[in-house]
Amino acid sequence: MASSSWLLMRRSRALIHHKNFSFYSLFSSSSCSSSSPLLKKPHAQSAGYSNNYSSAHHHFRFLRRFESTKAEAAQLELQHYVTDDDDNNRAIDFPGGKVAFTSEMRFISEASQKRVPCYRVLDDNGMAMKYSNYVQISKEMAVKMYSDMVTLQTMDSIFYEVQRQGRISFYLTSIGEEAVNIGSAAALSSDDIILPQYREPGVLLWRGFTLQQFVDQLFGNKSDLGKGRQMPIHYGSNKHNYFTVSSPIATQLPQAVGAAYSLKMDGKSACAVTYFGDGSTSEGDFHAGLNFAAVMDAPVIFICRNNGWAISTPVEEQFRSDGVVVKGQAYGIWSIRVDGNDALAVYSAVHTAREIAIKEKRPVLIEALTYRVGHHSTSDDSTKYRPIDEIEYWKMERNPVNRFKRWVERNGWWNDSNESELRSSLRKQLMQAIQVAEKAQKPPLEDMFNDVYDRLPSNLEEQERVLREIVKKHPEDYPSDVPL
Amino acid sequence: MATLFQGVGAVTPFSASTSLHSNKLHLPPRKSLSLSESRGAIFVHRSDARLNLKPATPKQDLLIPNAIATKGDTSTPTKSGHELLLFEALREGLEEEMERDPRVCVMGEDVGHYGGSYKVTKGLAEKYGDLRVLDTPIAENSFTGMGIGAAMTGLRPIVEGMNMGFLLLAFNQISNNCGMLHYTSGGQFTIPIVIRGPGGVGRQLGAEHSQRLESYFQSIPGIQMVACSTPYNAKGLMKAAIRSENPVILFEHVLLYNLKERIPDEEYVLSLEEAEMVRPGEHVTILTYSRMRYHVMQAAKTLVNKGYDPEVIDIRSLKPFDLYTIGRSVKKTHRVLIVEECMRTGGIGASLTAAITENFHDYLDAPIVCLSSQDVPTPYAGTLEEWTVVQPAQIVTAVEQLCQ
Numbered sequence: 001m002a003s004s005s006w007l008l009m010r011r012s013r014a015l016i017h018h019k020n021f022s023f024y025s026l027f028s029s030s031s032c033s034s035s036s037p038l039l040k041k042p043h044a045q046s047a048g049y050s051n052n053y054s055s056a057h058h059h060f061r062f063l064r065r066f067e068s069t070k071a072e073a074a075q076l077e078l079q080h081y082v083t084d085d086d087d088n089n090r091a092i093d094f095p096g097g098k099v100a101f102t103s104e105m106r107f108i109s110e111a112s113q114k115r116v117p118c119y120r121v122l123d124d125n126g127m128a129m130k131y132s133n134y135v136q137i138s139k140e141m142a143v144k145m146y147s148d149m150v151t152l153q154t155m156d157s158i159f160y161e162v163q164r165q166g167r168i169s170f171y172l173t174s175i176g177e178e179a180v181n182i183g184s185a186a187a188l189s190s191d192d193i194i195l196p197q198y199r200e201p202g203v204l205l206w207r208g209f210t211l212q213q214f215v216d217q218l219f220g221n222k223s224d225l226g227k228g229r230q231m232p233i234h235y236g237s238n239k240h241n242y243f244t245v246s247s248p249i250a251t252q253l254p255q256a257v258g259a260a261y262s263l264k265m266d267g268k269s270a271c272a273v274t275y276f277g278d279g280s281t282s283e284g285d286f287h288a289g290l291n292f293a294a295v296m297d298a299p300v301i302f303i304c305r306n307n308g309w310a311i312s313t314p315v316e317e318q319f320r321s322d323g324v325v326v327k328g329q330a331y332g333i334w335s336i337r338v339d340g341n342d343a344l345a346v347y348s349a350v351h352t353a354r355e356i357a358i359k360e361k362r363p364v365l366i367e368a369l370t371y372r373v374g375h376h377s378t379s380d381d382s383t384k385y386r387p388i389d390e391i392e393y394w395k396m397e398r399n400p401v402n403r404f405k406r407w408v409e410r411n412g413w414w415n416d417s418n419e420s421e422l423r424s425s426l427r428k429q430l431m432q433a434i435q436v437a438e439k440a441q442k443p444p445l446e447d448m449f450n451d452v453y454d455r456l457p458s459n460l461e462e463q464e465r466v467l468r469e470i471v472k473k474h475p476e477d478y479p480s481d482v483p484l
Numbered sequence: 485m486a487t488l489f490q491g492v493g494a495v496t497p498f499s500a501s502t503s504l505h506s507n508k509l510h511l512p513p514r515k516s517l518s519l520s521e522s523r524g525a526i527f528v529h530r531s532d533a534r535l536n537l538k539p540a541t542p543k544q545d546l547l548i549p550n551a552i553a554t555k556g557d558t559s560t561p562t563k564s565g566h567e568l569l570l571f572e573a574l575r576e577g578l579e580e581e582m583e584r585d586p587r588v589c590v591m592g593e594d595v596g597h598y599g600g601s602y603k604v605t606k607g608l609a610e611k612y613g614d615l616r617v618l619d620t621p622i623a624e625n626s627f628t629g630m631g632i633g634a635a636m637t638g639l640r641p642i643v644e645g646m647n648m649g650f651l652l653l654a655f656n657q658i659s660n661n662c663g664m665l666h667y668t669s670g671g672q673f674t675i676p677i678v679i680r681g682p683g684g685v686g687r688q689l690g691a692e693h694s695q696r697l698e699s700y701f702q703s704i705p706g707i708q709m710v711a712c713s714t715p716y717n718a719k720g721l722m723k724a725a726i727r728s729e730n731p732v733i734l735f736e737h738v739l740l741y742n743l744k745e746r747i748p749d750e751e752y753v754l755s756l757e758e759a760e761m762v763r764p765g766e767h768v769t770i771l772t773y774s775r776m777r778y779h780v781m782q783a784a785k786t787l788v789n790k791g792y793d794p795e796v797i798d799i800r801s802l803k804p805f806d807l808y809t810i811g812r813s814v815k816k817t818h819r820v821l822i823v824e825e826c827m828r829t830g831g832i833g834a835s836l837t838a839a840i841t842e843n844f845h846d847y848l849d850a851p852i853v854c855l856s857s858q859d860v861p862t863p864y865a866g867t868l869e870e871w872t873v874v875q876p877a878q879i880v881t882a883v884e885q886l887c888q
Contacts, residue, residue, distance in 0.1 A: 193637060226670040236669045243636060244669035248660050254626035255661070258633025258641070265589070265615060265639065272633075288626030295621055451671040452706050454729040457757075459804050 111322050118369055119349060120339035124398070126406025134348040137186075139413045144206075145186050145343060146408050147422060149178040149401045152202045154426045155211070156374070159218060162434060163232075163378045168218045170232045174199045176341075176373030179400035180305050182206055183346030184273070184368075188354060191270035193259045194242045195252040198233050199305065199372075200275045207240040215433040221440040222483075227451070228443040250280040253289030253302070257363075260298035264361060271299040271357040273350075279310025281324050290331040293363035300363040301353045302333075305340060307372035312385040328365035340368030341400035344407070371398065444483040445471070565748045571741040573715035574604045577722035578642065580751065582612055585640060588726055591618040591627050592644030601646050602682055602741050628654035628679065632661050635677040640726060648683030648735065649695035662731045663706030678725045680734035684775055684825055685862050685873050687739065694862035694869075698735055698802050699831040709802040710756050711735040711774045715745040717800060720754030728756060735802070737775045759806035765795035768883055769813040771836060772823040773799045776874060780823050783879035792883055802832055805839055814840060818849040819886050823874055828856045853882050 091098045121134040128134075137145070156173040163171040174181055181202025188194075194203050201214065213225065217235050220228035225237055226244065236244025243259075246252065256274035263270050280286055281304065293300045304324045308315055321327060328335025334356060338349045346368055353364040371394040375382040382391065408414045449456060449464045456464075471478045568576065582588045590605055596619035599606030609617040620627040624645060631641040645651040651658070658679065665673055685694045698709055708730050712718035718736070725732035762777065763784060772780045777798045784794050795813050799806060814820055820840055824833040833854040840852055855874045863869055 195633065224670065225672060226668060229670065230668045234668065236672060238669070238672040243633075244665055244673060246661055246665065246668070248656060251629055251657060251661055252633075254623075254629030254657070255633025255636070257626075258630035258635070258639075259637040261615075261618070261630065262634045262637035262639045265587075272637075284623070285626060285629060288621070288623035289629070291621055292623070292626055292630060296618070451667045453708070454666075454674070457804050458807070 110320065111326075115322050116325050116337050118337045118339050119345050120342045121344040121348065122342050122403060122407055124403065126403045126410065128344070128407065134344050135187075135351045137344070137347065139411070141186060142408050142411070143413055145182050145347075146401075146404055146414060148182045148185075148202065148206055149343070149404060150419075150422055151211075151426055152178050152181060152205060153401055154423065155201070155205075155214065155430065158427070158430050158434075159215075159232075160374070160378065162218075167434075167438060168232055170378055171218070172198065172233050172377035173374035174202060176371045176394055176400070177305055177307060178202060179343040179346055179404065180303070180340045180368045180370055183343040184275075184303055184350040187347045187350035188273060189270065190241065191268065192241065192354070193256075193263070193270065193272045194240075195256045195259065195272060195274040196242065196245055197249060197252065197276045197280065197305075198245045198247070199277065201233070201235060203275075204235055204237065204240060204242045207242065209235065209237060209240060209242075211429055212433045212436065213237075215430075215437040216440070219437040219440070220442065221437055222443045222447075223437075223440060224443070227447045229447070229451075250276055250283035250285040250289070252276070253280070253285050254292060256300045256302070257289055257292045257296060257298045260293070260300045260363075261296060264297075264299060269358055271301055271354055273301045273303065273354075275303045275305060277310060278304065278306040278308070278315050278318055278324065279313065280304075281327065282318055287331075290327070290333055290363070290365065294332040297361045298363055299357040299361050301350065301357055302363060302365045303350070304365070304367045305370055306367050307340075307370045309372050309376070309382070309386070311376040311380060312382070314386075323367055323369070325365065325367040333363050333365050335365035335367065337367045337369065340370030341398055341403065343400060343404040370400070442479075442482045565746045567744055567746045568715060569741065570712075570715045570718050570736075570743045570745075571602050571604050573719040573745075573747060574712075574722050574736070575606065575608070577719035578605065578726075579608060579611075581723055581726040582608065582616065585726075587638060588640045588642065589616045589618065589634070590642045590644065591620055591631055591634075593620060593622055593627075593646050595619060595644050600644065602736075602738075605644070624650050624653040625655075625657050628657040629661065631677050631679075632657055632665070632675055635675045635731075636665065636673045640676050640678075642678040642680060642726065645679065645681030647693050647695075647738075648681045648697040649692055651679065651681060651697060652695070652700070654679075655700070658701065658707070658731075658733075659704045663704045666730075667706060674729050675731050676726075676729050677731045678722075678728075678734060679731070680722075680725075680736060682736045682738040682741070684735075684737040684739070685857070685869065688864055688866055688869060689738065689862075690864050691861035696826045696831065696857075698733075699826045699834075701733060702803050702832060702835060706731065707803065708732045708756055709735065710800055711737075711802055712800070713737070713740060713774050713777045713798055715743060716747045717754055717760060717798075719747060720752055721756065721800070723753045724756045727753065732756065735774065740775055757801045757804060757806055759809040760798040760800050761795075761809065762798050763794065763796040765793040765817070767793045767817055767887055768795065768819040768821055769810070769817045770794050770796045770821045770823060770879070770883070771799050771810060772796065773802065773832070774825065776823045776825055779874060779876050780879055783876035783883070786876065786880050787883055790880075790884075792887060794883060799836070805836060807839060807843060810836075810840065811844055814844045815847045818847055820848065820852045821879070821882055821886055822852065822854040822856075823879055824854070824856045825873060826856050827859045828854075829859050831856050850886055853886055855879065855882055 091100050121128055121132045123129050152174060156175050159168070159171050160173055162168050177199060181200050185203040185206035190207060194200075196203065205214075212223075214235065216223040217226060217230075218232040220232075222228070226234065230244070231247075234245040234247070236242060243252065243255070252274050253276060256272040260272035263272065276286065290302065292298070293302070306315065306324055310318055315323070323337065325335045325337040336349055336353070338345045340346060349366055353366055356362065357364050373391060373395045405414065445468065446464065449460045452460060468484065471484065578590070590608065592600070594601055595605040596609040596614050596617050599609075605617055620630070628643050628651070631643040634641045645654070662675055662677060662679075666675055683695055683697050698711065701707065701709060708728065710721050710725065710732060712721045712734065721734060725734050762781065770780050777796070780796055784796060787794050795817055797809060797813055799810070822833040822836055824831055826832050828834070833856045837852045837854050841848075855878055857872045857874065860872060862872055
C-alpha cells in the first residue's frame with residue numbers, strides 16, 4: 001500500500017490565527033495514534049485530497065471533542081486568541097461563532113456554476129490518464145481485484161437465472177457496480193466494520209465468504225449463517241465484520257455511527273464503512289446519520305453508490321442538488337466524488353478516506369457515480385421505465401470489469417487463458433455449490449423460535465409446542481423437508 | 485430467560501427468595517412512601533410533582549402505609565439502607581453498572597453535561613467523560629440506530645428518550661432492527677441495548693407528551709419490556725436491563741421520579757420477568773403497573789375499610805407477562821381486575837386479559853374487568869386529564885361489583 005503522503009494542513013477544531021497564515025493545531029487526543037507534528041504549513045500537492053481551506057475558517061470557538069473516556073476537560077481547554085489586526089468591527093458574534101457581515105444582499109444559488117468534478121484514474125479504455133495520482137497497487141492485489149469482480153459478475157448472472165428458474169425466491173444483482181464493491185473492499189482492512197445496504201455482496205466476497213456460503217443463504221438451508229430467517233441477498237457474517245443486511249434503507253447509517261463510536265471507545269485503528277444508494281439519501285436517517293457522525297467525530301466512511309435509479313425513480317426525481325457529494329459539506333464532512341466504474345479511483349479514494357477517518361477521527365463521504373445495469377431486483381423489469389439502449393450502453397461500453405481488465409492486461413498481469421480458466425472454473429464451482437445447497441436440509445423447526453431472545457421464553461416454548469402438535473397431526477399440510 | 489421463579493443469572497438472593505417480593509422485606513414495617521418536593525430543574529414539570537391522590541392534598545409528606553390486613557411483620561426493622569428518590573435510584577443503578585462494566589454507555593439528548601431532563605444522568609458525564617455519556621443531536625431514530633450499531637459492535641448502550649412519546653420516531657429502528665437483528669443474523673449479532681425514558685400521563689403535559697408507548701411496542705418480537713414503579717425496583721430493573729443480552733425497554737413514569745424510599749446498601753439486581761406482590765389478599769387479584777400501582781394502593785385502603793381483601797400485584801414485566809405469579813393469584817382469588825393507564829384498545833390490559841382468559845379460564849368466577857384510559861388523546865385541561873386516568877374511586881367501585 002502506498003505511503004500516506006497527505007501531509008497537509010489539517011482542519012483543526014480550534015485554531016490560533018497567526019499573522020503568517022499558518023495554522024496550528026493544539027489539541028491532543030488520547031485515542032489518536034497519529035504522530036503528526038503540531039505545526040503544519042499548507043501543502044499544495046497531495047496524493048488523495050485537496051484542501052479547500054478557505055479563509056473563512058479563521059475563528060473557531062472551542063468545540064467539544066467527544067474523545068475522552070475520562071474527564072480530561074482540563075486538557076482540552078483551548079485558548080482562543082484573536083490578534084490585533086482582526087477585523088473586529090466587521091464581524092458579529094453569534095452562537096456558532098463569529099461571522100463577517102455584508103451589506104450586500106446575496107442569495108447563495110441552489111447549485112454552483114459547475115458540478116463537482118469526478119475523480120477518475122483510468123480512462124474508458126483502461127489506460128491510466130496522464131498526471132493522475134492514485135494509490136499504487138501490487139500485481140497480487142490487482143489480480144485478486146479483477147478475479148473477484150469477475151466472480152461477482154458470474155455469481156450475479158447465475159443466481160439471477162436460478163431465481164428465474166424458480167429455485168430461489170428472490171435475488172438482486174450488482175451488475176455494473178462491481179468496481180464500487182471490489183475497489184472499496186480492497187482498500188479496507190478486515191477490522192473495518194461494514195454496514196451494507198444490500199447491493200454490496202462483493203465486499204463480503206473479498207473478505208473470504210465462500211461461494212457455498214453465499215448459496216446457502218440464498219437457499220436458506222441449515223448451513224446458512226442466518227438460519228434461513230432472512231430473504232436472499234441478506235447476508236451477514238460477524239466473523240467477516242459484515243453486519244447482516246436489513247431491508248429498510250438507510251437504517252444502517254446511524255448504526256454505522258454507533259459502530260464507529262464503539263471503535264473509537266476501544267481505541268481501535270479501524271473505521272466503520274457503510275454503503276447506500278442514491279435513493280437512501282432521501283431518508284431521514286441519511287441526514288441524521290451524517291450529522292451525527294460529524295458532531296461525534298466518528299470514524300465512518302459513507303459510500304454512496306449513486307447508480308442513477310431507485311427502482312424506477314431516477315436521480316432527477318430523487319433530489320435537486322448536485323448529486324450527493326455536495327451534501328457532505330452541509331454537514332461539515334469531507335467529501336469526494338469518484339468515478340464508481342473505475343476500480344483504481346474507487347480504491348484510491350477509499351484508501352485515503354480510511355486514513356483520514358482513522359487518523360483524524362472524522363467521517364468522510366464518498367459519492368461513487370455508477371449505473372445500475374440490472375433491474376432493481378427479480379421483482380422488477382426496468383425496461384418498463386428506462387430505454388433498453390441506455391441499459392445496453394452502460395452494460396457494454398461503460399462496463400467497469402472490462403475497463404479494469406484492460407488495465408490489468410496492459411500491465412502484463414492477466415491474459416486470455418487466465419480469463420477462460422477463471423470463468424469456467426467459477427461456473428463449475430457455482431453449479432456445484434448450488435447443487436449442494438439445493439439438496440441440503442432446511443433449518444429445523446426450533447430455529448423458528450430460537451434467537452428471538454437469548455434464551456427461549458415460556459410463551460415461545462408454548463407456541464413451539466402447539467405448532468409441533470399441529471404439524472404432527474396434519475403432516476400432509478406442512479413441508480416435508482423441514483426437520484422437526 | 486428463565487421462567488420466573490428459578491433464580492436466573494442476574495437475580496440475587498434478595499428477590500428470588502420468596503414469592504412475597506415486597507419491599508417490605510427490606511424496610512421498616514411501617515413503610516412510608518413519602519413524596520418530597522422535586523429537586524433540581526425538571527423539564528416541563530410543575531415543581532411540586534405530587535401523586536394525584538386527592539385533589540386538595542396538602543404539600544407535605546403523604547403516608548401510604550401498606551394496608552395489610554394480616555400482620556406480616558416478618559422482617560426485623562432495619563435502619564440500614566439509604567433513602568433516595570426514584571430518579572436517584574435509577575442513576576445509582578446506572579452508575580454502578582457503568583463502574584462495573586466499561587462497555588456501558590449512555591446516549592440521548594441532554595444527557596451529558598445537562599444531566600438529563602429528569603436528572604437521571606446527572607454527574608455521570610463529569611465522572612465518565614462525554615464520550616461515555618453522549619449528547620446527541622435531536623434525531624431519535626438516529627441515536628437509537630446508533631445505539632443498535634454500537635451494541636452490535638460490543639458496547640452496552642442505554643438510549644434515553646427525553647419522553648417516551650419521542651421514541652415513536654425511533655419505532656423503525658426498534659422494530660425492524662433492534663428486535664430483529666439477533667434473529668435474522670442467525671444469532672451472530674446480539675443487541676444488549678436498554679431503551680428507557682419517562683412516559684405516561686403527567687401533569688398537564690399535553691397529548692404528545694402523555695403517550696403510553698408500551699401498548700405500541702408490545703407486539704415487537706425480540707424485545708423485552710419492563711416498567712418500574714418504586715425506587716427499589718427502578719434500580720434493580722435498571723441493573724437487570726443493562727446486564728441482559730436482549731434489548732430491553734424500561735418504562736419510567738413522569739410523575740414517579742420523586743418518590744422517596746429506603747433501599748438496601750447492598751448490591752441487588754431484580755429479575756426482568758418477575759411480577760411483584762405488593763399486597764397479598766384473598767378476594768380479588770388486582771393487576772397493575774407503574775403509576776397505577778399507587779392509585780390501586782390508595783383504593784386498597786378504602787377497600788380494606790370496607791371489608792375487602794384485595795391482592796395487589798405490580799406486574800412489572802410487560803413483555804413477557806409473569807403468568808406464574810399471576811396464575812397463582814388467579815387460582816387463589818378467582819377474580820381479576822386490571823388497572824392500567826394505557827388506552828382501552830390494544831393496551832397492555834387488553835393483552836393481559838387475553839392471556840389470563842386463555843390460560844386460567846377455568847379458575848375465573850367472573851369476567852375479567854379492565855380499567856384503562858379512554859381511547860382519546862390526553863387533554864391538556866387539568867380536570868379532563870384527571871378523568872382520563874383511572875382514579876381510586878373507580879377501582880373501589882369495580883372491586884365491589886366484581887366481588888358481588
